[in-house]
Amino acid sequence: MNPTRMKQIGFGLATVVLIAAIGASCAGSQQAGSTDDAASKVYVPPGQHDEFYAFMSGGFSGNLTVHGLPSGRLLKTVPVFSQFPENGYGYTEETRAMLMTSHGFIPWDDAHHPELSQTDGVPDGRWIFINGNNTPRVARIDLSTFETEEIVEIPNSAGNHGSPFITQNTEYLVASTRFSVPVPQRDMSIDEYKGNFKGMLTFIKADTPGEMDIAFQILVPGYNYDLAHAGKGPSHGWMFFTSYNTEEAHTLLEVNASQNDKDFVAAVNWKRAEQCIADGKARQMEAEYYHNHLNEARIAVSEVKRSVTVLEPADCEGLVYFLPTPKSPHGVDVDPSGEYIVAGGKLATVIPVHSFSKMLQAIEDEKFEKVVDGIPVLQYDAVIAGEVENAGLGPLHTEFDGKGYAYTTAFISSEIVKWELGTWQVVDRIPVYYSVGHLMIPGGDSRKPWGKYLVALNKITKDRYLPTGPELAHAAQLIDISGDKMKLLLDFPTMGEPHYAQGIHADLIKPRQVQFYQLQDNKHPYAVKSEAETRVERDGNTVHVYMSTIRTHFSPDNIEGIQVGDEVYFHVTNLEQDWDVPHGFAVIGANNAELLIMPGETRTLKWVPRRAGVFPFYCTDFCSALHQEMQGYIRVSPRGANVPLAYSTGQ
Amino acid sequence: MTTRSRILLAVAALSLVLMYVFPIWTISLDAPQYPEGIGMYIEINTITGHKPNDLNNINGLNHYIGMKRIVPESIPELKLMPWLIGGLVVFGLAAALSGKRWMLYTWTVAFLVLAIAGLVDFYLWGYDYGHNLDPTAAIKVPGMAYQPPVIGTKKLLNFTAHSWPALGGWIAFLSLGLGVILSYAEWRRAKRSNHTVAA
Ligand SMILES: [Cu+2]
Secondary structure, X not given: OOHHHHHHHHHHHHHHHHHHHHHHHHHHHHOOOOOHHXXXXXXXXXXXXXXXXXXXXXXXXXXXXXXXXXXXXEEEEEEOOOOEOOOOEOOOOOOHHHHEEOOEEOOOOOEOOOEEEEEOOEEEEEEEEEEEOOXXXXXXXXXXXXXXXXXXXXXXXXXXXXXXXXXXXXXXXXXXXXXXXXXXXXXXXXXXXXXXXXXXXXXXXXXXXXXXEEEEEEEEOOOEEEEEEEOOHHXXXXXXXXXXXXXXXXXXXXXXXXXXXXXXXXXXXHHHHHHHHHXXXXXXXXXXXXXXXXXXXXXXXXEEEEEEEEEOHHHOXXXXXXXXXXXXXXXXXXOOOOOEEEEEEOOOOEEEEEEHHHHHHHHHOOOEEXXXXXEXXXXXXXXXXXXXXXXXXXXXXXXXXXXXXXEEEEOOOOEEEEEEOXXXXXXXXEEOOOOEEEEEOOOOOOOOOOOOEEEEEEOOOOOXXXXXXXXXXXXXXXXXXXXXXXXXXXXXXXXXXXXXXXXXEHHHOHHHOOOOOOHHHOOXXXXXXOHHHOEEEEXXXXXXXXXXXXXXXXXXXXXXXXXXXXXXXXXXXXXXOOOOOOEEXXXXXXXXXXXXXXXXXXXXXXXXXXXXXXXXXXXXXXXXOOHHHOEEEEEEEOOOXXXXXXXXXXX | OOHHHHHHHHHHHHHHHHHHOOOOEEEEEEOOOOOOOEEEEEOOOOEEEOOOOHHHHHHHHHOOOOOOOOOHHHOXXXXXXXXXXXXXXXXXXXXXHHOOHHHHHHHHHHHHHHHHHHHHHHHHHHHHHHHOOXXXXXXXXXXXXXXXXXXXXXXXXXXXXXXXXXXXHHHHHHHXXXXXXXXXXXXXXXXXXXXXXXX
16 A cells, blocks of 8 residues: 555544544533423323334344334334343244244344335335344334234345335335355355455345245345435336445455445346346346244244345346445435435545436436446436535435435534535534434435434434443434424433334324234134133143133143153243233243233243252233232152143132 | 104104114223223123123123123023013004004003113112122222112222113113103093093
């Protein structure tokens, strides 16, 4: 590396550090925050409901959290990619298969981008999807139950960051690989990265519950693919992906992937892909991946798939175009009209905005700079609609208010910048605390944003809350965007790293709620429909306990004839048919978790007693005045003892 | 009977058919834990919940205080009621057709007796459920009985019970009221015409 270059980088880093320091010190003195007026704007009186649901990715917790807006209250944690001892998700026999992958059982992940299902480009409140970034996966959560229903693994992908962005009628979700890797995977020298490692853009069919699957994959040059957003309205049928490391470096990327003045936004015409596949231009490629979903008994089952449909741009003319975009673009966001494609270049000084109609014209006029692996690179000047100047340092993500304004986060300068579409003029800016990544306006990436609130999702919280040791909660900040000037209303802590979020008006979710599962519809093979059906059956060393719960007892509550080393399966059915009456089940020495069983549902806990004795089990979820009495005993005898199998309640 | 009386009597008798469709009585229970409400309907031949599982849930709650389960199939009155109401419809129509005054009186009196007997029976059932509690019940409050009101509102521990006629019941009351008014009017008319004859 030449010394001038070194100096530039050194200077750049120093600037970043200096700016960060200024940001932090200013905040202390300014004491920016809520005023009395702001307090009344976020106050939701007892017994009243928030206006919006906010779904926040749990980041490295692998969960999804649900908050109310404007109060910021945490309403629920939905486990998705992580085992969750609170309710046994990922531990029970019914949910373990949800975490199966081609790499085996993976009980954790790094969840980044929640994405609401859409109809006509507007969130419809049916489902929310979220990605597993580490072991590439995409999950569907049903918003009538707030439970993870389905997970599909993404083959040929490594680092599922740019995912799962959705098309305007939930036709497809995408998953772009962050890390390019050998495709198919093989043992090879990392030095031979250039030209040999490949990227994969994956389109997942998403519109039918239980049938999520890889529709097709597009093999692209070995860059790092970062984020995506679907076209809408006139640009419906296209998907836009950002890429960086067009240098195809494989070591010290902070330097080696920051050399090119421009990287690319990849514009993919997925309708064209469908056509090419129909015309037989794709090939089948061997690839093992898992599809896990709940069957009609609400038990997760895994299906192993063996091949995927792969398209190469060179074989399908008009499939992919590259739009040059300054300096390592991160976010790519499409405005509500579908015309503007905003790319946040994390090292860029301006925000470039591409025009969809100019892009189509440039394609028609063949204004190509060059062609890379069969992909034409369009001329920057031919596609650019405008550049937003002075939009903060490190612009990352943009959302829209539906009133002609865009809001962009600036990571390095810790601020949100409001600018006008068309004039590209900055009209307002507000500091945030600190280091903001994504932002969320309910519906702000859709055709019809509810442009009332904006949530800043910050990476660093220093001094905003009571300190809790070296690790501090990440911060969300609620900003009022209903007027000309942005106004900070509220800080609230979040779970994990709330990487991105989605928001939707509560009226679209509330009417869908399931209050309990119909007992008569319970198709679990070990369900009991009444206490009369409860029993214990031995099959060799395996014991099945068909147990029921109801306020406030188990049936049976005394079990004898179990032996050390037996595999005991407690199949517990909650007979309640009333809202908000789950029961818990916990047994001493359980190596896995407890159960939390919803009314009308059956869940199974496996328990292997290691020593003889009489052991209690009890209900963990406070269910009524006699909750504490909701308990029972299981007698464990030495292996080979002649204590007969017996069970009873109420003798 | 005047033609008008006969038509009105026919309407009163026929309207009772609606009792087969709409519940007669409703008991609803308010408690802090049931913001969405819970309750039951007494119908002509059964007892149902306001919502599909309400009856089951009420039985579940009642077991804490040792109250018997409400099992509609085991209540003989519910088997009898469709026949009694059916009889009223048929007899009322017959009375309207024949135009005989004594039949109108008989219909009204029989209906009145049935209505009173029904309410008394309802009271007795309530008394039995509210007082004959399982001595091993988990919750025992000295001196406490859980008899619901026949009509009106009453506080029972954490629950407030409301007991009121439902649509079918209101129709029955209106029908009965019409019978009483018609009987009185016909009686007045008869008396007046007797007078006229005597004079
Ligand atoms: Cu319980």
